Amino acid sequence: MAWWSALLLFLVTVVLMEGFAYAMHRWVMHGPGWFLHKSHHRARDGHWELNDLYAVIFAVPSVLMIYGALHYGWWPGFVWVGAGVAAYGMIYFGFHDVIVHRRIPTRYLPKGQYMKRIVQAHRLHHVVETREGNVSFGFIVAPKPEDLKAELKRRGRKGMRRSSVPDQMAPGHTAFAED
Template sequence: MEFMAWFTHKYVMHGFLWSLHKDHHHKDHNSWWERNDFFFIFYAVVSMSCILLHDSETFWIGRPIGLGILAYGIAYFVVHDIFIHQRFKLFRKANNWYAKGVRRAHKIHHKNINKEKGECFGMLVVPLKYFKK
């Protein structure tokens, strides 16, 4: 799932659907809701569809795919929305090496507010250079 998230973030969110993702980088709005949140809804619908439409004979892989998307969605919500962007005031004092590296990588990603020339599109797996002091 991390590779799919990286690929989608780099080539879809920073590509042809930048119009939905750019408010996440620009913060020129006063709303708690961002157009970027439509991606969360889209993946929730895909996940639920795979889980609910699975059939043990014809679409047996649906449940594992749906549960994988759900698990990554939960991780994304906790790490990205709660831990990194503090949309809810939890995990504010997390200060271990992994937390610092993930925060550092995300901060570098948001340093560029444009569609092009971004870096570090992953969320849970980020380059080792962000873990060094």
């Protein structure tokens, strides 16, 4: 496979993974997969939560594609698709687990407009503890926070958590500011 087509396949996979992640989060994790994901919308006790099993579940196709292409003669493009899935997983981990939820301590504070927007959008997603009534299911692309706040208000704030700062959010940040 030519290097430029491998690179293109890799990059397209990373981009398309945002749509896949949105769909999985919206219709699986907040649907039939809520039994695992609900642990992520509650205060975490310890380092792990049931929701972490999704990282393993989503890594399996990536590993299988790479392994199959390298060891069983599957289509060579599967190496790059699998690598793109893995790269998206690393981007997700860095953004979601390190920057937003601070599961690994860091001094990083979002300063750019884009980073502030996606961090706030994800925090607004977490003000709802139930599987219904949530907003912002993407990870790398997110609506404007003011639009998300308006949508939460329109929905009557159904299912919203009582405390202003959930345990899994960074200290000193409120997830929902009253208008």
